[in-house]
Amino acid sequence: MLLSVSVGEYLKSLFFDRLPFFPDNIRISLFIIMFCLIATIEIYLYVFLKKAKNKRDNYLNANWKEKISNMLSNIIIYGDEDDGLENVVNHFLPRFKKLPLKRKRVRNILIEEIRIYHSNFTGFTADVLKELFIKLELHKYTLEKLKSNYWEIQIEGIREIAQFWLYEYDQLVFALTDHEHEIVRMEAQTAHVRLNRDNPFKFLDHMRGRILPWHQLILFEIITKAKYVKIPSFVKWLGSRNDSVVIFCLKLIGYYQQLDALAEIVKLLKHPQEEIRKMSVWVIGKMEAEFVEEELLKIYPKETQKVKLEILSALGKISSGNYLSFLKDCLLTPDFEIKMGATKAILGHGRKGKLMLQELQSVVSAKNSQIIAHVLDARI
Numbered sequence: 001m002l003l004s005v006s007v008g009e010y011l012k013s014l015f016f017d018r019l020p021f022f023p024d025n026i027r028i029s030l031f032i033i034m035f036c037l038i039a040t041i042e043i044y045l046y047v048f049l050k051k052a053k054n055k056r057d058n059y060l061n062a063n064w065k066e067k068i069s070n071m072l073s074n075i076i077i078y079g080d081e082d083d084g085l086e087n088v089v090n091h092f093l094p095r096f097k098k099l100p101l102k103r104k105r106v107r108n109i110l111i112e113e114i115r116i117y118h119s120n121f122t123g124f125t126a127d128v129l130k131e132l133f134i135k136l137e138l139h140k141y142t143l144e145k146l147k148s149n150y151w152e153i154q155i156e157g158i159r160e161i162a163q164f165w166l167y168e169y170d171q172l173v174f175a176l177t178d179h180e181h182e183i184v185r186m187e188a189q190t191a192h193v194r195l196n197r198d199n200p201f202k203f204l205d206h207m208r209g210r211i212l213p214w215h216q217l218i219l220f221e222i223i224t225k226a227k228y229v230k231i232p233s234f235v236k237w238l239g240s241r242n243d244s245v246v247i248f249c250l251k252l253i254g255y256y257q258q259l260d261a262l263a264e265i266v267k268l269l270k271h272p273q274e275e276i277r278k279m280s281v282w283v284i285g286k287m288e289a290e291f292v293e294e295e296l297l298k299i300y301p302k303e304t305q306k307v308k309l310e311i312l313s314a315l316g317k318i319s320s321g322n323y324l325s326f327l328k329d330c331l332l333t334p335d336f337e338i339k340m341g342a343t344k345a346i347l348g349h350g351r352k353g354k355l356m357l358q359e360l361q362s363v364v365s366a367k368n369s370q371i372i373a374h375v376l377d378a379r380i
Helices: 002-021 024-078 085-097 104-120 123-135 139-146 151-163 167-174 182-195 213-225 243-255 259-270 274-286 290-302 305-318 324-330 336-347 351-361 366-376
Strands: none
Touching: 024 085, 024 104, 024 123, 085 123, 104 123, 104 139, 104 151, 139 151, 139 167, 151 167, 151 182, 167 182, 182 213, 213 243, 243 259, 243 274, 259 274, 259 290, 274 290, 274 305, 290 305, 305 324, 305 336, 324 336, 324 351, 336 351, 336 366, 351 366
């Protein structure tokens, strides 16, 4: 105690009584020392309070999570389908209403836990959880998330609407399908496909942003695996000014074998974008459209390397046998990739192509013979 008083008196004397008589450099040094001392104390205090707050938050979160998880587990265990959806929900609802849902912490944990349980169950249990979500009016907070200025929160709202199949809010989701943020845009488009049964691809009509390749993969998986998605004729979007929309629709046309689109796809062989021409050739090959082979050969000489290789691949898939002589002539080119593509295309003609390659193997150059041997190797 005496020591602290002595230190206090010393500092008071130093800074208030003696300081004016020190040289300037010493006074500046003392102020810097005092500033650093105060800053150090503040930093340690901040770190201590931050850790204390985090520890308290983790403790409260764990407690509420355990309590809510136990309540939801009771629904899984004791919720009998024979009692009916309404009766089961009404039985458990009063217990959940006792939760302090006005507290953001509790509300967020409850929403997250319901989402986790809902994603892991189907049928009656999933219906009970959805009804519980609605009767607790948690969907009101979901709608507030859509209006947030933070894209991460908007995404949470979109996912909740999609997960609980809240069809009545599809128009709110649709409004975000052309959002300036690409991830919000992607989530909204994905949700719209799931929620809108009559016109799930309406967002393609007005899209300005690109559908990124990884987004195309996600949409493609949802579209092809969903049970209730109404599949339109994707030819209507092949004239879109958005190249990514055209490419995406070409993939879907190929997957669903929409042969009525072939006439428009042939027109795309003259498109200024290489990727669209390449994808158009890929679809033609996938559909094995024999009557388009002549068009492919017309554009071949002036095409880029990538498109040429896709044309050779398409000829191999169609395997009509009408252009085997053309493929044979491609072996004379100095380009290794073209030679390899032509050889594989010939082999794609089945037994006829295999016999042709075996005959060529003995008369072509040593390099071409090695290429043919490589393609014919059944182990590869």
